[in-house]
Amino acid sequence: MNEFTINLRRVMLLEGTLEHGGSATCPLRRPETIVDAHIQVENDDRDHHLQVRFGPFTGSITLRRGDSTKYMSLRDFLQDVANGRTESGQQIQRAIALMEALDYVSQVLPEGLHAYITPTTDEHRPFGTVVTNDQGEVYATAYGSCKTALAEAVRTKLGQIPVGRGEHP
Structure with a gap:
């Protein structure tokens, strides 16, 4: 549960x-x-x-x-x-899911990049993100079915090696 x-x-x-x-x-x-x-x-x-x-x-x-x-x-x-x-509770659930997605995506970003999360109308990929630098230049956009998939999509778009795939610290 x-x-x-x-x-x-x-x-x-x-x-x-x-x-x-x-x-x-x-x-x-x-x-x-x-x-x-x-x-x-x-x-x-x-x-x-x-x-x-x-x-x-x-x-x-x-x-x-x-x-x-x-x-x-x-x-x-x-x-x-x-x-x-409840109706307001459904809005809270969506807001919490977006906050959690932002936390996940932010963890995979290099220093100086920032993520902005938005809901989408695609029921299979309800999360979207835009990644920018401090000057507002777009570095990546991605969509995901959940917070983990969204973070992995951002990692891939930025050319980073996915976590747990044999990389060395």
Whole structure:
């Protein structure tokens, strides 16, 4: 399973923020990355009104103050948004995939080159990149089916030897 998760114990640590209002940050994890959920809580006599932000994407939920299951509901909501099971969550998933692709491609670039990642409309190669130098001159463009394939395509276009093919340090 490769989904973002948050344990209920971590969500229970938000009790003070839920009861008194304010803001908190809560990490969601999956094996290769961690994303912080920035939570803003406003209360009224009956409800907790939460705005959650994952990078540039937001979601909101209203929880009843007296509901004994509100922490489980909050955990489920955070996981749903982070894992793309809501409209804003799908945007977050795409943004995270692009950030991870940028990290992978950047690792294969020689000093002085920079990658710019973009989504494509090709479902078989959803990642695209342009590699430039500090002056903005294009050194390579590539497409890939995943972050690893994209990094390998860039490496090939730049004439580098692929990792794990017998090269010596």
